[in-house]
Amino acid sequence: MTKIFFKLIVLLIPFTITFSQTGHIDSSLFVGYKTVLPGAEFQAGWLHTMLFGKHWRDVWTTGVSVPQLNLEKFSGGIALLKDESRFQTVSLLLKGDAGHFWRFRPISKDPEKILPEEFRKIAVSDIIQDQVSASLPFAPLIAKDLLDAVNIFTAKPLLCLLPDDPLLGKYQKDFGGLLGTIEFCSNEDGDKNNFNDSSITKSSFELMHLLEDQRNEVLDAHQFLKARLMDIFLGDWDRHTDQWHWAKYKINESEKWCPIAREKDQVFAKFDGIVPRAAAFFVPKLNHFDEDFPQVEDITWSGRSLDRRFLTEITKTEWDSVTSFVVNNLTDSVIECAVMQLPHESFLVAGNELIIALKTRRNNFTELSDDYFKHVNSVVDVYxxxxxxxxxxxxxxxxxxxxxxxxxxxxxxxxxxxxxxxxxxxxxxxxxxxxxxxxxxxxxxxxxxxxxxxxxxxxxxxxxxxxxxxxxxxxxxxxxxxxxxxxxxxxxxxxxxxxxxxxxxxxxxxxxxxxxAKDEFERFDPKGMDRGHNWSFEPIIDYSSDDGVIAGISPMFYKFNFRQIPFEYRLKAGAAYNFKPNSFQISFEGVFNSLIKNSSVKINVVNARRRLSKFFGYGNETAYSKQLNKNGSYDLEGEYLHAGIDLSYSFIKSFSWINGLYYDYSDNRLKTASLLNNFPYGNYGSGQIKLATVSSGINYDTRDNANYPMEGMLFNSALEYCPKILSAQADFKKLTGDIRKYITIKDFTLALRVSGGKIWGTFPFPNSLFVGGEENLRGYRRERFAGDASITGQAELRAKISNIKLLIIGELGLSIFAEVGRVFVRNELSKKWHPSYGFGSWFSILDRKLVVSGSIGFSPEDNNISFATSMQF
Known part of the structure; x- marks a missing residue:
């Protein structure tokens, strides 16, 4: 113990350079004081604040008086060594004549490196830069004293102004005149902070390799738990594997690896405002700091891989003991003194808010720690x-x-x-x-x-x-x-x-x-989920000339489990309203990937006011009148219920065999009964009808993206059989096929598609094969032509024309298309093909995960406008 204490004293000797015996800064090391604004650019009006958050803007825009470093005298003169560009911050490592090393870190961070990748992909640079205001500019000053109180030693950061001085050399342009902190480092590697009893330090990946290979190597799990509890207390949401280094201590004649928590820039971060709160819904690790704790799974998400490896062996008694130590040492006076490390001007703005929030979190911390223990031990990982x-x-x-x-x-x-x-x-x-x-x-x-x-x-x-x-x-x-x-x-x-x-x-x-695993990240810190659950939702927004606006929402529940990729099961509900024909649709879909090995089971239920909204007659050359369509003469009203179950078996990647069993109920009321005059089976399909169908098909899908494919192909084909049971007058069979190919050269994508089908037997008219509408011939009304066989060909050229940077980052493109198709009817001698052509536009964000597209199609008899939340094929 005496040896440890002596070494700590030796390590703290350099701080006597900057502090006198009375604790005041030696003024000879600085060239006076200057008043600076940490971030004048974060000043914002009420609307901007409402949308993008109040954050800590008041602290960023309050001037503070700080000492300016005297580069000639500080630590005997500083020689600039290198520019460090780490994952989180850009900093300078400086060396004094006495052999001491110091690291200068600017207060204002590079937002491209601070915010999560998910946020950077959708927000433009101005908004990303603005979100730096979510972090408290002087947070490390407060965190230092709180960590010291629970014996987590870190370098003491000193607030200062780096002068705009030629002594900075080539770094003067980027660093001169910046407000930041300078802290002592015991060696040249400023990232491996050696405030410990050993010069041996390792990264997280290096340590995990070592622990797997050498059973005599031991990690101090209690010290790591203490550090993780402080992460939660301080609201530090960004504690991934790269945020830790590990040093070997000798404690009571045994050696243990202890954590070195790096960079405390994201403590006390605020994510208020409409946009940040919406982003936090999709990126749960963006945790807002206030008096209340977030869900324990969210606040610990970034550090989950280390938690699962290093915390499971700790007993509940030991866990509670560490928690009590943390809570008992975070006294009111400790919290108050820590917050008072803020510059005086900043304390007047935010001091009381921080003190109240920290005391409240401390008072509720035991309950939160208990939840943390339950979370870590719900699934125990042992290596x-x-x-x-x-x-x-x-x-x-x-x-x-x-x-x-x-x-x-x-x-x-x-x-x-x-x-x-x-x-x-x-x-x-x-x-x-x-x-x-x-x-x-x-x-x-x-x-x-x-x-x-x-x-x-x-x-x-x-x-x-x-x-x-x-x-x-x-x-x-x-x-x-x-x-x-x-x-x-x-x-x-x-x-x-x-x-x-x-x-x-x-x-x-x-x-x-x-x-x-392909690499160390996939092995030691995988992104995918293999336990727990998650919620998400998709908006339902579509428009077509036939249906008008369709709007709704589709919430989704995901359950994850071991080796179930991408999920064990997904439950998806949907509710949408169609404003033009005033109809509704509700749906449920369950996809289960663990019931049968290498197979997926899907249950699908749809209840709608109508299945088809129009019926224009049977045949390839049926007459069409815009006026009759406007008057509703082609309207088809009724109720529709579909329930089905599919079993999809994957032979190899991208190829699956799908078998299904379906039940369909419909009540169809055609406004103009004469439209069935040419239908060979009379009015079969009018009124109530119940059908049972079995299906078998194959699916081959190598598309790079389902919403907006640029490469690959899709081929699916299915044979359906409806036996003579329930309301079926006779059995019938339907064969359908769809093949698509996508070719991209630079910013141009050529999309090709051929689809069609054939029916054998006696079938109800709503089960005909149709062409027309946004599904295939976009220049015609939906289901414009009906027959017992169909074929369509489509070609579309899509061109990216610009990167859009308004509120969000995205890609904007235009498209032109040409299509042709027809239906076939027994005993109809028609040679007519129906052409369709047009153009459209699209917008995508998040690497094409979210796409909005629209098109206008033209034909000899009409035109059709449609919008969708994906490319239309």
Missing amino acids: ASTKDDYAEINRLNDLQTEIILYRRDAGTGGKLDEPFYYKLCDNFLTGEVRIYLLDGDDKVVIKGIVNSSPLVRIIGGEGKDELIDNSEVSGYFACITPIPDAENKTIFYDGDKITILKKGVGTLYDGEKFPE
Whole structure:
């Protein structure tokens, strides 16, 4: 302990250069004081503030008096070494004659590096720059004292003005006259802050490799927990793997890796205002700082990968002890003194607000920490080593499950020495355990007979593994019957053929090879979700000359799970209103990817006032009158209900076989009955009709984007069969096909499409094959021609003409198209083809994830305007 204290004193000696014994700054190191505005550009009126947030604009636009560095005298004279361009900030590393290193970091940050990628992709540079005002300019000054209070040591930042001085050399243009902080660094690598007892530091990825390869290396999980609790307390939403370095300490004769929290620029960030709050809905890690804590999953999202690796072994008692230490040391006086580190002028503006918010968060922190513990332990991740390991999982009783990792004896195959990992799970808290064996010849033994237990997943790696399940989790067939049936609570994953398996009554085995991670980011900090859930929504906005405006909303619920890509299941509801024919539509879609291996099950239900809005007669040369259309003579009213289930089986990537079963009910009332005079099956389809249909088809899709494809192709074909049951007068079959190809050269995309179909048998008239409208021939009214066979060809040239930078960043383009198509009717000798041509425009953002397109089509008999939230094919 004396040795540690002595080293800390030595490390703090450089600060005596800038502080006298009374704690005042040595004035000889500065050339007077200057009053500067941290960010005059963030001044905004009420409308801008309402839209883009009040943030900390009042602090940015308040002048502060700060000392100006004397470059000739500071630390004996400073030599500029290099310009650091890290992920978060741009800073300068400076060296004094005495061999000390200092890092100068400007207060105003580069917004392109501060804000999340999702936000940068949609907002123009002016708005992005404006959102720097969300951060508190002097936040590191406050954070330093609060971190010190809980024994998380960091360099003390000194607020100063870097003079616009020729001594800065080539850096004078970019850094001269900037307001910022300067802090001490003990070595030349300013990012690896060595305020610790070792010169050995590692990045997060380096540490995770080391811990996997060397079982004797130990991480100080309690110190990391303390740092993460402070992240939450300070509202620091940006704590990804690159925000940490790790140093080895020697504590009580043992060495442990301890965290070095880097850069506290994003503490106390505010994301108020209409636009930032809307962005936070899609990017939950944008957490607004105030008296209330956000959802624990959101505030800890950026650091989730490290949390799952490093915090699961901590017991609830230990967790509560660390929490109590943090709460007890963040006293009122500590908080007040920390906030008073703000410049006096800034304190008068924001000091009271910060003090009240921090005290309130402190008072509610124990409850938040409890939620954090539950969140981390809901799914427990355990990582073995790349050596030979012995894992023992004991299902002790209905309340507890024990996980122990040992070294494995190469000779006997048994366990050696003391365990290097131990976890006692609370079964009410932990629903799932995932044990990653990594490489090596590992052995797993699962024991215990219980009625309730978490699901245990064992993920094997390279090597000859031995997986044994001697456990049983009792259950009942179909959950509610009295018939005993063991639950499947153990799953082995190992694609090696040399793996030795001993399955129990409730063991499942997955021997499929899972793709290896492409890089360290995918391995140690993957973006995708493999647990939990998420909400989202899509707007429904369409327009056509037939339907007028269609507006609605479609909320979506996503459930994620292990190796379920992109999700385990998705539930999607929709409600839309059609203003022109005054009709409504509600829908539900459920997509389930885990019910059958390598398959997707989709359930779809649609209820609408009408399926078709018009019927113009049967045949390829039916007459059309604009006046009759305006008078509603072609109107088709009624009710429509569709319910279906599809099973899609993926043979290879992009190719799937789809089988479906559908039920359709409709009540069709045609305003002009004579339009069915040429229909060969009379008025079959009028009134109420119920049909059951089975379908089988294939889908091949290599498009790079479903909303706006630029490369690839789509081919799908399906054969439907409707038997003579329910209201069907006879059975009939329908074959449909659709092929699309996309070719892009620079800013030009050629989109080609051929589609059509054929019906055999006696069918209701609403089940005819149609051409016309935005689906194929855009110059005609929707479903303009009806027959028992159809074919259309479409070609569209799309050209990007400009990048748009108004409020959001996007691409604007124009398109021209030509189309031709027709229907075929038995015994009709028609050779007529129906041409359509026109032009359109489109706008896309977020790498074409959101697209709005519109077109106007022309034909010899009419024209048609349509808008959609995607390209029209």
